[in-house]
Amino acid sequence: MGVADGVPILAGRDVVRSYPARGGVPWGRDRDLVLALDGVSLELRSGEILGLVGRSGSGKSTLARLLLGLERPDRGEVTFDGRSLESLTEPERRRMRRDVQVVFQDPHAALDPLQSVGGVVAEPLAVHGLCPRGERRGRGKLLLGEVGLPGEDAFLDRSPRELSGGERQRVALARALASGPRALILDEPVSALDASVRGHVLNLLLGLQDRGRLAMLVIAHDMRLVARVCSRVAVMAGGRVVEEGPTWNVLESPAHEATAELLAAARWLSEPPTGWAARVLGEPSSVR
Amino acid sequence: MAPIAQVSNLAVAFPSEGNGWRRVVDGVFLTVGEGEVVGLVGESGCGKTLTALALFRLIPEPGTIAAGTVTVGGEDVLALDDRRLSSLRGGLAGLVFQEPARALNPVRSIGFQVSEAARLHLGMPAGRAASLAADLLAEVGLEGPERLARAYPHQLSGGQRQRVLLACALAAGPRLLVADEPTSALDTVSQRHLVELLERLRARRHLAVLFISHDLALVGRLAERVTVLYAGETVEIATRRELFEDPRHPYTRALMQAQLRVEAEGPARLPTVPGAVPRAGAWGRGCRFAPRCPLAFERCHMARPALTELENGRQARCFLVGDAEEPDGRS
Numbered sequence: 001m002g003v004a005d006g007v008p009i010l011a012g013r014d015v016v017r018s019y020p021a022r023g024g025v026p027w028g029r030d031r032d033l034v035l036a037l038d039g040v041s042l043e044l045r046s047g048e049i050l051g052l053v054g055r056s057g058s059g060k061s062t063l064a065r066l067l068l069g070l071e072r073p074d075r076g077e078v079t080f081d082g083r084s085l086e087s088l089t090e091p092e093r094r095r096m097r098r099d100v101q102v103v104f105q106d107p108h109a110a111l112d113p114l115q116s117v118g119g120v121v122a123e124p125l126a127v128h129g130l131c132p133r134g135e136r137r138g139r140g141k142l143l144l145g146e147v148g149l150p151g152e153d154a155f156l157d158r159s160p161r162e163l164s165g166g167e168r169q170r171v172a173l174a175r176a177l178a179s180g181p182r183a184l185i186l187d188e189p190v191s192a193l194d195a196s197v198r199g200h201v202l203n204l205l206l207g208l209q210d211r212g213r214l215a216m217l218v219i220a221h222d223m224r225l226v227a228r229v230c231s232r233v234a235v236m237a238g239g240r241v242v243e244e245g246p247t248w249n250v251l252e253s254p255a256h257e258a259t260a261e262l263l264a265a266a267r268w269l270s271e272p273p274t275g276w277a278a279r280v281l282g283e284p285s286s287v288r
Numbered sequence: 289m290a291p292i293a294q295v296s297n298l299a300v301a302f303p304s305e306g307n308g309w310r311r312v313v314d315g316v317f318l319t320v321g322e323g324e325v326v327g328l329v330g331e332s333g334c335g336k337t338l339t340a341l342a343l344f345r346l347i348p349e350p351g352t353i354a355a356g357t358v359t360v361g362g363e364d365v366l367a368l369d370d371r372r373l374s375s376l377r378g379g380l381a382g383l384v385f386q387e388p389a390r391a392l393n394p395v396r397s398i399g400f401q402v403s404e405a406a407r408l409h410l411g412m413p414a415g416r417a418a419s420l421a422a423d424l425l426a427e428v429g430l431e432g433p434e435r436l437a438r439a440y441p442h443q444l445s446g447g448q449r450q451r452v453l454l455a456c457a458l459a460a461g462p463r464l465l466v467a468d469e470p471t472s473a474l475d476t477v478s479q480r481h482l483v484e485l486l487e488r489l490r491a492r493r494h495l496a497v498l499f500i501s502h503d504l505a506l507v508g509r510l511a512e513r514v515t516v517l518y519a520g521e522t523v524e525i526a527t528r529r530e531l532f533e534d535p536r537h538p539y540t541r542a543l544m545q546a547q548l549r550v551e552a553e554g555p556a557r558l559p560t561v562p563g564a565v566p567r568a569g570a571w572g573r574g575c576r577f578a579p580r581c582p583l584a585f586e587r588c589h590m591a592r593p594a595l596t597e598l599e600n601g602r603q604a605r606c607f608l609v610g611d612a613e614e615p616d617g618r619s
Contacts, residue, residue, distance in 0.1 A: 049555070056446065056475045164564040165332065194331035194502060195546040196580075199560035206555055221475035224548035229555050251550060265476040266550045269483075270505040 007082040008043035009183045009215050010067050010100065014076035015040045017062055036062040038239035039076070044183060049209055049216045051230030051247065053223060053262060058236040060219045064185050067217070068102055069093075098128045101176035103169070105188035110172050111160035117144070117171055118156030124178040143174040147204055166197030173204065183215045184208075190225065202229055223266035227251055235259045290362055292464045292496045293320040293343055293381070298356035300338045300347055304569075311354060312568035313338050315521030315614075317595055317603070318498075320464065325490055325497040327511030327528070329504050329543075333568045334517040336500045337386070340468050343498075344377050361463065379409035381464040382457025384450075386472065391453055392441040398425070398452055399437030405459035424455040429485055447478045451485070458489070465489075468500045483510050504543045508532055516540050519566055519576035522595055526602040536604040538584075539577045575607070583608060 017037040037059045044050055044067070054060050065071045066078050069085050077084045080096045088096065104110045111120055121143050122136040131139050141151030147170040149155065160168055169189065176184055186205070190198045206229060208214050220226055226233050226247060233250050235243040237258035243250060254260045295318040304310035313335035320326045330336050341347050342358050345365050358365040361380050368376065377383070382405070385391040393401060402424055403417035412420065418437065425433035428451040441449060450470060457465055467486065471479040487510060490497050501507050507514055514531045516524040516539065524537040535541045545559040563580040575581070578588040587607055595603050596610025604610065 055477050166564055194565060195504065195543055196331060196561040197564055198548075199546055199558035203557045203560065206557060209555075221477075222548070223476065224550055227550050228548055228558065231555060261477055263550060265480040268480050269476060269503075269509060270547060270549055271509075 008045050008079070009081060010217075011041075011043040011079045011082075012063065012067060012073070012076065013041050013079070015063070015066055015073040015078065016075040017066060017071065017073050035239050037066070037073070040236075040239070040241050041076075042067075042234055042241060042244075044215050044217050046182065046213045046215050047209065048232055049205065049218060049230045051226035051233040052217055052219045052236060053221065053226050053233060054236030054258070055221060055262070058258075059239040060221075060236050061187060062239075063236070064102070064187055064217070064219055068100060068185060069096065094128075098124075098130075098179045099181050100183045100185070101179065101181040102185045102187065103172050103176050103189055106192055108165075108168065108192075111168060111175075113159060113161050115160070116156060117158050117160060117163070120160060120171060121156075121174045121178055124175060128179050130179060139178070140174075143178055144171070146177065147171075147174045148200060149174070164197070165193050166200055169193060169201055170204070173201070177208075182213065183217070185217045185219070187219045188221070189218065191220070191222070205229055221262075223251070223262050224270060227266075235262065290322070291319045291359075292322045292324075293360045293498065294318070294358075295339060295342065296357045298339060298342055298358065299354040300335070300342060300351055301354035302351045302569075309352075309354065310569040311520070312351075313342075313520040314355075315595070315605075316356070316517065317522040317525065318515050319525075320496050320498050322463070323490075323494045323496050324513065325499060325511045327507030327514040328498060328500045328517065329502065329507045329514060330517030331502055331565050333519075333565055335520045335568070336502075336517055337468055339517070340383070340466050340498065340500055343381065343466060344383060345373060346377070375409060378405040378457070378462075379460045380462055381466060382460070382462040384453045384457050384465070384467040384470050386469040389441075389446070389449060392449060394441055396440075397437065398439050398441065398444070402437065402452065402455045403459055405456065409460040420459065421455070424458055425452070427458070427489070428452075428455045429481075430455075446473055447482075450474065450478075450482060454485070454489075458493070461493075462495070464496045464498065466498045466500070469502070470499075471501065471506065472503075479506065486510060505547050516543075519571055520568060521576065521605065522603075523577065523606070524602075524604045525595075526604075527600075530600065530602055536598065536602070536609050537577075537606050538581045538608070542580075542582075575605075 015037050016039055018033040018035045021032050021034045040063055052060050066073055118137060118140050121140040125131040125136045125139055140156060145151040149170050190201050218230055230247050233247045234241045235258055242256040243259045250259060254263055295316055298313060298316040299311045300313040301309040301311045316335055316339050328336055342353055343360055347353060353366060360376055399418055399421040403421040406412040406420050407417045421437050422433040425436050430436055430451050471482050489495060499507060499510050508528050511528055513527050515522055518539045524540050535544055542561045561580050574589040574591060575593055578584040592614040593605045593607050594612040594614050595605045596612050597603055598609060
């Protein structure tokens with residue numbers, strides 16, 4: 001595309017976004033605006049898998065919506081290939097919609113149940129005029145093959161409703177890949193999936209990265225996911241990016257307390273303490 | 289000591305497209321001892337939630353318990369009259385559902401809902417019930433309990449609502465708490481806090497807890513004993529330590545290998561289990577895990593193994609560890 005390697009595909013600079021307060025508790029702070037993003041800067045570069053990790057409400061998904069151009073920042077700017085989204089011409093906007101794709105957490109909600117699997121995958125080809133009508137089905141089969149799904153007619157004719165969660169998420173990924181994007185935003189891509197199929201989707205993401213210059217932004221609350229797939233990680237807390245760096249570095253020596261808290265929780269949740277079992281087994285309350 | 293809850297060879301059936309019934313749960317065994325924390329782990333569609341609902345005889349219509357026995361507090365749940373059934377639900381045993389946003393009544397105050405079980409089951413007068421509600425909200429770690437009791441569900445965060453549900457379930461002083469995926473809507477930090485809270489409550493109240501989750505590591509964190517479900521049946525029962533040190537069922541082993549850990553050495557592929565969980569009730573002949581099992585041999589595709597007693601009271605349903613088969617291979 002003639003864009004120098006030094007220019008990030010997507011970037012936010014000092015982005016601020018607030019929303020009118022809703023819910024919360026009536027005795028809360030006397031304020032009617034909630035600051036969801038409080039001056040966030042983030043760059044997504046070609047060929048990297050960047051993890052955006054933080055607790056619920058830290059601003060991760062808000063940032064994703066801004067990077068996708070679905071919402072505008074109150075202050076600061078979002079750029080695509082170095083150009084502010086505000087200044088894009090209509091053809092440039094269309095190119096961005098082709099080059100930047102998104103996969104959401106819940107594949108049940110993200111796929112049109114009235115469309116067939118083949119229709120879901122071929123839609124971006126039609127919308128962006130990427131492939132003549134007669135060839136779309138064939139391209140759809142190839143795309144499904146790429147995400148490890150059967151490229152058979154019978155599968156293309158099924159409804160997304162008939163598929164398992166893991167299959168649906170892979171169909172969503174195939175659709176996102178259909179337009180040949182340069183950037184993928186994945187919002188909690190495996191948190192709705194069962195452990196035995198989660199690996200299929202994660203391995204697929206790693207395989208996509210090996211193959212090309214695709215940039216991926218993986219949004220997650222679980223450090224274990226980030227540790228497994230991301231080369232770089234940005235940690236969000238309270239609407240700010242509080243720490244950023246190569247994944248190994250952040251895991252080994254977290255600098256911010258929010259990072260340390262996420263890491264401690266992830267470790268605590270996956271490691272039963274040794275000796276604990278022996279103690280409870282000795283208690284009179286245990287059966288047999 | 290008699291178990292507080294016991295499920296034996298449970299089958300739950302729903303009407304199928306034709307005019308027959310289809311069993312979507314068939315072969316669940318589960319025991320929860322008095323004061324014991326048992327984890328029930330399995331993937332979507334394996335029958336975890338239906339098993340939990342069966343303990344309360346809450347299987348949604350037109351589903352029905354087609355076979356097996358269910359006892360709670362020594363009583364046959366399937367034979368209880370309405371009055372005793374009511375004192376089981378929310379009295380003897382509390383239930384925390386998966387989705388905190390949908391489980392609370394939007395037009396009733398938090399305090400009203402938290403104290404409901406105490407008013408209903410213990411006949412507590414409104415004034416005392418109100419102060420109990422505040423105590424319970426404090427016990428589950430919520431700040432400003434008196435003010436919170438006057439708030440409504442939409443004013444709370446997801447984590448707060450989950451704790452409110454826990455307070456509701458505890459109001460009548462149950463001996464058993466059934467928590468169905470209580471953490472799956474929460475981030476990892478809130479998950480940790482909720483598990484720590486359950487551990488404290490359990491110790492303070494001598495509660496038995498049935499902790500249901502798709503997350504094996506999380507279950508291992510809290511439970512003393514673990515029951516693993518796959519495709520509508522129990523495939524393994526063991527103490528937490530035995531299970532993690534020496535899983536006997538190939539499915540349990542596969543689940544363990546699929547766990548994510550922080551200590552990954554950079555981006556690396558994850559071991560996967562081929563195929564997907566079969567649709568509920570759409571099981572072939574033979575072992576239900578055989579189509580995905582790396583160790584399956586001919587017999588596994590022909591006959592269905594029975595849940596077999598191994599040493600130390602642990603059990604597994606696999607021909608590699610036991611020879612017994614179910615009388616009828618077809619379910």
